[in-house]
Amino acid sequence: MYRAARLRSWREPLGFLLKATDKIGVKCYKTSSALNSSAGEHVANGDILYKQEHLQLRQSLRKIIDQEINPYVDDWEARGQFPAHKVFKTLGSAGFLGVNKPTEYGGLGLDFSYSVAVAEELGHINCGGVPMAIGVQTDMATPALATFGSDKMKRTFLVPTIAGDMVACLGVSEVGSGSDVANIQTKAVRKGDDYVINGGKMWITSGCQANWMCLLANTSDRSPHQNKSLFCLPMDAKGITIAKKIDKMGMRSSDTAQIFFEDVKIPADHIIGEEGAGFTYQMIQFQLERLWGTAAALLPMDKLIAETSEYTRQRKAFGQPILNNQVVHFTLAELQTEVEALRSMLYRAVGLYIEGNDVTKMASMCKLKAGRLSRQVTDSCLQFWGGMGFTNEVLVSRFYRDFRLLSIGAGADEVMLSIICKYMNILPQASGKKK
Numbered sequence: 001m002y003r004a005a006r007l008r009s010w011r012e013p014l015g016f017l018l019k020a021t022d023k024i025g026v027k028c029y030k031t032s033s034a035l036n037s038s039a040g041e042h043v044a045n046g047d048i049l050y051k052q053e054h055l056q057l058r059q060s061l062r063k064i065i066d067q068e069i070n071p072y073v074d075d076w077e078a079r080g081q082f083p084a085h086k087v088f089k090t091l092g093s094a095g096f097l098g099v100n101k102p103t104e105y106g107g108l109g110l111d112f113s114y115s116v117a118v119a120e121e122l123g124h125i126n127c128g129g130v131p132m133a134i135g136v137q138t139d140m141a142t143p144a145l146a147t148f149g150s151d152k153m154k155r156t157f158l159v160p161t162i163a164g165d166m167v168a169c170l171g172v173s174e175v176g177s178g179s180d181v182a183n184i185q186t187k188a189v190r191k192g193d194d195y196v197i198n199g200g201k202m203w204i205t206s207g208c209q210a211n212w213m214c215l216l217a218n219t220s221d222r223s224p225h226q227n228k229s230l231f232c233l234p235m236d237a238k239g240i241t242i243a244k245k246i247d248k249m250g251m252r253s254s255d256t257a258q259i260f261f262e263d264v265k266i267p268a269d270h271i272i273g274e275e276g277a278g279f280t281y282q283m284i285q286f287q288l289e290r291l292w293g294t295a296a297a298l299l300p301m302d303k304l305i306a307e308t309s310e311y312t313r314q315r316k317a318f319g320q321p322i323l324n325n326q327v328v329h330f331t332l333a334e335l336q337t338e339v340e341a342l343r344s345m346l347y348r349a350v351g352l353y354i355e356g357n358d359v360t361k362m363a364s365m366c367k368l369k370a371g372r373l374s375r376q377v378t379d380s381c382l383q384f385w386g387g388m389g390f391t392n393e394v395l396v397s398r399f400y401r402d403f404r405l406l407s408i409g410a411g412a413d414e415v416m417l418s419i420i421c422k423y424m425n426i427l428p429q430a431s432g433k434k435k
């Protein structure tokens, strides 16, 4: 009763977004007149992407983060895993796991700018691991299913994932191929009415807790860009082994698994879209992942710069606040300027994306810059905290470890540079490479 009442209070501010959810039986709350008057207008704080509705969405999410997530983050970090089912049920019940998914499958039916607003607000969580797992659920493992999947697969996997009843993971990377996605070796061979899967996946976020995996596997001997398919793979299928939970330097509250498949049989209708189109679907899915990852890095950088300003204002050395040294306040100003530049680039890329443009180049630029800048911000801020920065008692050291991943995961910096070069027409053609 108490929980239902609280969920309702979080959901109430979303009422103006939920008109369409009447169809799926979700209670629709009345819009306040104050909100009506400003709905649809861009807010007057300089944001080029967000309207009043985006900000309301973010405020509602912040309440959940403050009450249901941040108080437990230290404990989850220490345990090396957060309770994904519990947290996702809370977020799913409040509407946050399907912001841009179709209403007939339980989503809010909004455009991708609302997902970006949610991703940005998730940066208020005091670690990188929990937001990353939420991002896998909402914008990494599910976009291809929502866009190309059959109605049956969407009802079986997408609806419970949006509701927070299932945890999703994304299975692309393997032991022998991370950056070179085209080179994956896992096979799904069609046998009668089934596919039989053999191989393995590496680095799978939420892999220890997931109910299903969006799996990329080879389904033919055609060229590497035409021989792959995406599948909805139930993680309780016979022949799946969680080989280990990987011990990592950062993102500690998010579990990361190595997984093996031995003669795993799934019905042929578990394929997402067309056989052979999986590589293309995954590349499309990666664009959203990269924009999402950029958005989720912004608030932590703002927060670290603000906390470092405050700490160095209080802390004295050589008879004056550390902040008074020009190298310190100039560096913090420089970093904040860079964060704002990244924010602007992200908003522009998202604006172009929701208007239907191909933003592969800009999404890669955003991801590259986010990786580089989050390393710069965490490293510079940690330096100004001195010995305190080197302890596990301050946020800066956690983000220093967590955000190191941003230059590696979802395509390393060098892979982003290669994509940008390709779009600039300056990437040398690899000789003898299969098309």
Ligand SMILES: Cc1cc2nc3c(=O)[nH]c(=O)nc-3n(C[C@H](O)[C@H](O)[C@H](O)COP(=O)(O)OP(=O)(O)OC[C@H]3O[C@@H](n4cnc5c(N)ncnc54)[C@H](O)[C@@H]3O)c2cc1C
Residues within 6 Å of the ligand: 136, 169, 170, 171, 172, 173, 175, 176, 177, 178, 179, 180, 202, 203, 204, 205, 206, 248, 251, 256, 405, 408, 409, 410, 411, 412, 413, 414, 415, 418
């Ligand atoms: C915590 C964590 C969570 C992850 N979650 C998932 C997940 O949920 N699902 C999933 O499928 N994968 C996941 N990954 C995998 C991640 O996407 C890969 O680690 C990443 O793509 C890099 O692949 P790799 O680790 O095999 O590095 P490699 O491919 O071995 O590359 C190593 C390094 O070589 C360099 N390099 C690579 N290619 C080039 C090039 N063309 N030019 C110059 N230099 C190059 C880069 O510096 C790169 O970092 C996760 C990884 C981590 C660490």
